[in-house]
Amino acid sequence: MSVSVEEFIGELQRKAERGELLYIGQSLRRIDDLEKVLGKPIYTNDLLPRETLYARLVLSKQPHAILKGIGVARAISYPTVKAVLTYQDIPGENISSTIIPDRPLFAFEKVRSTGDIVAAVIAENERRAAEATELVDVQYEPLPAVFDPIEAMKPDAPKVHSEGNVIKHMKVRKGDVEKGFQDSDIIVENTFRTQFQDAVPLEAETALAIPRDNGKLLIIGSMQTPHHVQAAVARVLGRPLEDIEVIQAVTGGAFGPKSDEPPYDVSSIAALGAIKTGRPVLMSMTRKESMIAHTKRHPAIIHHKTGVKSNGRLVASEVQIVLDGGAYASLGVLVIVRATFHANGPYDIPNVKNDGYKVYTNNTYTGSFRGFGAPQAIFAAEAQMDEIARKLNMDPLDLRLMNMLRPGSRTSTGQLMDDSCGLPECVDAVVSASNYREKRREYSQQSGKVRRGIGIAMLHHGNALGPEGNDYAYVHLSVEKNGRVHLGTALTEYGTGAVSGLAQIAASVLGIPLDYFVLDRPDTLAHHETGATVASRVTAIGGNAARDAAMKLKERATAVAARLLGVSPSDVRIVDGLAFVSGNPKRTVSWEEVVRAAYESGVELSVIGYYMAPQCVWDQETGLGSPYNQYTFGAAVAEVEVDVETGQYRVLNYYVAFDVGKAINPKNVIGQLYGGSVQGIGYAMMEELVHVNGKVVNPNLKDYYIPTSMDVPERMVPIIVEKPGSMGVYGAKIIAEPPIVLPAPAIRNAIMNAIGDGVNDLPITAEKVYRKAKELGLG
Amino acid sequence: MDRIRISFRLNGVEREAFVSPEERLLDMLRDDMGMKSVKEGCGTGDCGTCTVLVNGKPVLSCIMPAFQARGKEITTLEGLNEDSAMKVIQDKFREYHAAQCGFCTPAMEIVGYKLIKESDGVPSKEEVKEGISGVLCRCTGYYDIVDALRSAAEVIKK
Amino acid sequence: MEVLMPNTLDEALRALVKNQDAVIVAGGTDLWPRIRDLEVRPERLLDISGLSGELSYIRKEGGKVRIGSMTTIAEIYESRELDGPLEVFKDVAAKFGSPQIRNAATIGGNICASLSSEDYITLLLALDASVVLKSVYGERTLRLEDFIVDKRTVNRKPYEIVTEVQFNDMTDGWRAGFEKIGRRNTLIINLVNVAVALRYNGRVEEARVALNRVNRKVPGRARAAEKALLGKEIRGDSDLEEAVEALRGELSLTSDFRASGEYRVALAEVYFKRIVKRLVGVA
Numbered sequence A: 001m002s003v004s005v006e007e008f009i010g011e012l013q014r015k016a017e018r019g020e021l022l023y024i025g026q027s028l029r030r031i032d033d034l035e036k037v038l039g040k041p042i043y044t045n046d047l048l049p050r051e052t053l054y055a056r057l058v059l060s061k062q063p064h065a066i067l068k069g070i071g072v073a074r075a076i077s078y079p080t081v082k083a084v085l086t087y088q089d090i091p092g093e094n095i096s097s098t099i100i101p102d103r104p105l106f107a108f109e110k111v112r113s114t115g116d117i118v119a120a121v122i123a124e125n126e127r128r129a130a131e132a133t134e135l136v137d138v139q140y141e142p143l144p145a146v147f148d149p150i151e152a153m154k155p156d157a158p159k160v161h162s163e164g165n166v167i168k169h170m171k172v173r174k175g176d177v178e179k180g181f182q183d184s185d186i187i188v189e190n191t192f193r194t195q196f197q198d199a200v201p202l203e204a205e206t207a208l209a210i211p212r213d214n215g216k217l218l219i220i221g222s223m224q225t226p227h228h229v230q231a232a233v234a235r236v237l238g239r240p241l242e243d244i245e246v247i248q249a250v251t252g253g254a255f256g257p258k259s260d261e262p263p264y265d266v267s268s269i270a271a272l273g274a275i276k277t278g279r280p281v282l283m284s285m286t287r288k289e290s291m292i293a294h295t296k297r298h299p300a301i302i303h304h305k306t307g308v309k310s311n312g313r314l315v316a317s318e319v320q321i322v323l324d325g326g327a328y329a330s331l332g333v334l335v336i337v338r339a340t341f342h343a344n345g346p347y348d349i350p351n352v353k354n355d356g357y358k359v360y361t362n363n364t365y366t367g368s369f370r371g372f373g374a375p376q377a378i379f380a381a382e383a384q385m386d387e388i389a390r391k392l393n394m395d396p397l398d399l400r401l402m403n404m405l406r407p408g409s410r411t412s413t414g415q416l417m418d419d420s421c422g423l424p425e426c427v428d429a430v431v432s433a434s435n436y437r438e439k440r441r442e443y444s445q446q447s448g449k450v451r452r453g454i455g456i457a458m459l460h461h462g463n464a465l466g467p468e469g470n471d472y473a474y475v476h477l478s479v480e481k482n483g484r485v486h487l488g489t490a491l492t493e494y495g496t497g498a499v500s501g502l503a504q505i506a507a508s509v510l511g512i513p514l515d516y517f518v519l520d521r522p523d524t525l526a527h528h529e530t531g532a533t534v535a536s537r538v539t540a541i542g543g544n545a546a547r548d549a550a551m552k553l554k555e556r557a558t559a560v561a562a563r564l565l566g567v568s569p570s571d572v573r574i575v576d577g578l579a580f581v582s583g584n585p586k587r588t589v590s591w592e593e594v595v596r597a598a599y600e601s602g603v604e605l606s607v608i609g610y611y612m613a614p615q616c617v618w619d620q621e622t623g624l625g626s627p628y629n630q631y632t633f634g635a636a637v638a639e640v641e642v643d644v645e646t647g648q649y650r651v652l653n654y655y656v657a658f659d660v661g662k663a664i665n666p667k668n669v670i671g672q673l674y675g676g677s678v679q680g681i682g683y684a685m686m687e688e689l690v691h692v693n694g695k696v697v698n699p700n701l702k703d704y705y706i707p708t709s710m711d712v713p714e715r716m717v718p719i720i721v722e723k724p725g726s727m728g729v730y731g732a733k734i735i736a737e738p739p740i741v742l743p744a745p746a747i748r749n750a751i752m753n754a755i756g757d758g759v760n761d762l763p764i765t766a767e768k769v770y771r772k773a774k775e776l777g778l779g
Numbered sequence B: 001m002d003r004i005r006i007s008f009r010l011n012g013v014e015r016e017a018f019v020s021p022e023e024r025l026l027d028m029l030r031d032d033m034g035m036k037s038v039k040e041g042c043g044t045g046d047c048g049t050c051t052v053l054v055n056g057k058p059v060l061s062c063i064m065p066a067f068q069a070r071g072k073e074i075t076t077l078e079g080l081n082e083d084s085a086m087k088v089i090q091d092k093f094r095e096y097h098a099a100q101c102g103f104c105t106p107a108m109e110i111v112g113y114k115l116i117k118e119s120d121g122v123p124s125k126e127e128v129k130e131g132i133s134g135v136l137c138r139c140t141g142y143y144d145i146v147d148a149l150r151s152a153a154e155v156i157k158k
Numbered sequence C: 001m002e003v004l005m006p007n008t009l010d011e012a013l014r015a016l017v018k019n020q021d022a023v024i025v026a027g028g029t030d031l032w033p034r035i036r037d038l039e040v041r042p043e044r045l046l047d048i049s050g051l052s053g054e055l056s057y058i059r060k061e062g063g064k065v066r067i068g069s070m071t072t073i074a075e076i077y078e079s080r081e082l083d084g085p086l087e088v089f090k091d092v093a094a095k096f097g098s099p100q101i102r103n104a105a106t107i108g109g110n111i112c113a114s115l116s117s118e119d120y121i122t123l124l125l126a127l128d129a130s131v132v133l134k135s136v137y138g139e140r141t142l143r144l145e146d147f148i149v150d151k152r153t154v155n156r157k158p159y160e161i162v163t164e165v166q167f168n169d170m171t172d173g174w175r176a177g178f179e180k181i182g183r184r185n186t187l188i189i190n191l192v193n194v195a196v197a198l199r200y201n202g203r204v205e206e207a208r209v210a211l212n213r214v215n216r217k218v219p220g221r222a223r224a225a226e227k228a229l230l231g232k233e234i235r236g237d238s239d240l241e242e243a244v245e246a247l248r249g250e251l252s253l254t255s256d257f258r259a260s261g262e263y264r265v266a267l268a269e270v271y272f273k274r275i276v277k278r279l280v281g282v283a
């Protein structure tokens, strides 16, 4: 079937007449991946000027100790070493923190974890720098240390900082749980545990600092939020913001730690080195440095007590979450907020009492990581549901159907669900795609050494920042004389395609093809501070700003086109780069002509779009209210095959459906469903950064396993559900984070279906399944 | 530091380099030869992002001594960018959104290229998964990469 | 650091006798990460990659199979010589590192690294292989079991190069199996590996069993289990009970963060049984 160009344009024009948005919902190609597939030098470490020096870290050898002295003399005289930096070299404040200023850049007076940076060696040659780190003579006087967060909460526990070890206590109080328990027919109590997970972006944290002739500094680095890095470096250097320009280089994966404090560290150290030596300095963490010194996902100990009617109705839920914060607060003080709000799962429960604690220990610190507290909370909540179902002798799906959120029901904070609640649709989708009911029946009558199981899990996920901060965004659009449109924003891209998606939105509004767009690198000099690029908020929130900018630009362009066409602006339509007169598609003027005319008549084609989400209102003491403007919903079914003799198991099939409100670019959404699910499968099955007495024993990819191509389910079925939300652009909801959450509970529940009991601590290794199977007498 | 003079072919061109004994092939390629498509994701042989072809075989440049490159034919993505099969692969990576952060992409394309060149027809999903198993990807979950490579193979093998 | 880069075995042996402190580099996959990590800091290296023409071969001669020390794991994986019962070499290769590692790693390097994580040591012990060492003074052949002394220690004089591993071809009922178990499907350090070689003609006439850790920190033979297998006709699990009992007694699989010793023993037992049953063709 071939369509002539005229017919094609004609069709587009008819759509434009109807006011349809041409590119929304289309799986357009990304405009930022050409350089990637060609292997062009675009990442920080590819961009080194001549004469660049290399920095390596000296990390603490003790989890908790008084710092008696740091001898740098031998290291300084080592061949090619140019400088050794310690706290004494900091002209400004020795702080490298996001929210609570509890973390020094370089250890001072004492060390609190083996991830603490004591010094940095800067040399001509990376290897010499590494060798010289061993010559830095650090004297410690060990202090009693605490590694277990429950121990750390006790009053007589060693104190990691001067105050007590509980950094934050977050509460939700709804109804009366005690009464709820009295009204219940059964009470189910369980404790769940999760592990340290490392994000392992394939590009570890890195920053390059280049001194400029005018005394200012340019920093190019791998990060999520350039303005935060700028402020952090300025604080360390004791210099005004404008002395420091930060550009985000193409970033090789981020997943959270690059929105937290690690980019502050690498950027500040590179900056200090550049000032001290007058030369460009690269501070690029090795994998090992990164895995010890950057933030990880908090391990959690979660206790559930649930009161249920014998028919399955949930009456009361009491949850206690204790997060191992490691030695510093980081963004973890917000992680506990999200964890506590989501602790009961996506269910309507009249009586709720949640307590979340983020606690200091002498482990390496934990913070922001895809999911932001939800993976821990939902693993426990969804495992608890299957435990309840078992007690009631009910199918776990039926238990969920009876209690889950739907339009008209209320969350644990009392927030009313409106029509945008697509959880029932997500559940339907995975249940029918997986043939859940039939398989469940089939798998209930197995014997033998190899058994299959099927399990379900679901979630709600409060959108964007909500209680985590002001949700605003700026997007700049400016048109060059040749018609190319530059999209600039300090919202960053690190893999998802979201910023290309912003251009797609702008292209749709403007009526010009996506390939007219150029994405400018986020740069603190060129772009407004726009909040953090976190919480998966680029499309939903940033999209509104892109739309706003495009509408402003369109108004100006339309006026110019109207002049050229001799009609009133209300009669002008623009489609596919062509402005035409409504009802008269032959009378056209090209985008390029419009732009030229604008330049010649002094019409400025440069605009800034802005969006600020409505404030979320909830009570600080009880948590009651609406902490989020809208929610993403999701459900997943996992099917496993277990070898009961060894506990080894495979995920055969994985079905996952998400209500994303509106899929601006469906292929990008699917990319997140695939990628997030596989990262979640790693979390479920194999990933664990192991600390022994505060020391990380597997800070490398030889012993910290992430899934390879051979470890992913044979079949993964991603499904998109669209129930538009009230806040996101065109109804879009956030999607980059939540897919990581569901594999752990779905797989756990599938294994429980296969062997008759579930593993309540992550990761679910073959050994743990083997032990369960043995307890049950199956092996 | 003693330097060793070696000569080799890089992307079809005779080259010479003075390498230090502990230098890795990765360092020589990136720092001395400017081949920035070669990435360092781990430095210990465990992630595969540093994969290059040595005498036509994929190996890890982060654990290969630079001096072992002497007399060898080395190919990086820069040397394949004009290759017609590689162009198809790159186009398919874009079509399938198989490059998210892009850090694993050059290595994925190289191992995919080898796999397609050496297989008789269109490799099965299992064969592709095995072929790329030495390169980790943290973003895509591999599915889009597998589909992109199989779709590329369909075009290339026609 | 100085690097000697001979092009022939003769040159290499002469260079080595003069520079006995030189550390040999073959594929470098074991050594190079350790140099990078500053774990070893050699003054001198002897790069034998130039000898791959001479020392990379797989030959069957006079009832013996001979594999040159510079043969890569990929060459083993693709070899046509290794057919029939010798296909077991490919089972090892299939789970060896990644395709890229297999293209560089050599079998000589594998045995010389002498660790419990070296998979070919386990298989070659079950085949009762021998190691050929050459020097300017001549050649000697040692049983692999005597060559492997301890973790990172082998019975090699500083002026010797390992040139070959050899073992009797598997004929008249010999067959061998191998399993490696890790925590994911590929690119794994083994939790346990097991190799079993049997001469089976209705009954077990000879048996050799090797595992990654038996008594020492390096792979070794499980002799009690071997003995318990002798003479057995194997129809099912019950015929293996005695051997499994014996095996349990001689394993020293320690606990670490990867797995407990108890679990490793359990895996070893299960896979030992599975291999034996597979080798004799019972379900």
Ligand SMILES: Cc1cc2nc3c(=O)[nH]c(=O)nc-3n(C[C@H](O)[C@H](O)[C@H](O)COP(=O)(O)OP(=O)(O)OC[C@H]3O[C@@H](n4cnc5c(N)ncnc54)[C@H](O)[C@@H]3O)c2cc1C
Binding pocket: B044, B045, B046, B063, C023, C024, C025, C026, C027, C028, C029, C030, C031, C032, C033, C048, C069, C070, C095, C096, C097, C098, C101, C104, C105, C106, C107, C108, C109, C110, C111, C112, C113, C117, C118, C119, C120, C156, C160, C161, C162, C163, C187, C188, C189
């Ligand atoms: C990512 C990764 C995955 C791996 N996976 C596996 C795996 O699955 N299974 C496994 O068994 N191993 C594995 N290894 C370990 C390693 O690849 C093997 O030990 C390999 O066989 C070593 O061979 P090589 O040629 O690279 O040895 P090299 O590193 O060159 O040498 C290893 C040691 O042997 C000595 N040596 C080498 N050749 C000779 C010789 N001819 N004569 C005397 N001494 C010699 C060297 O001096 C050195 O001490 C892996 C390694 C990495 C990095």
Ligand code: FES
Binding pocket: B039, B040, B041, B042, B043, B044, B045, B046, B047, B048, B049, B050, B051, B060, B061, B062, B063
């Ligand atoms: S950098 Fe070479 S394998 Fe990771």
Ligand code: FES
Binding pocket: A202, A252, A253, A495, B098, B099, B100, B101, B102, B103, B104, B105, B136, B137, B138, B139, B140
């Ligand atoms: S695309 Fe990011 S690691 Fe593969």
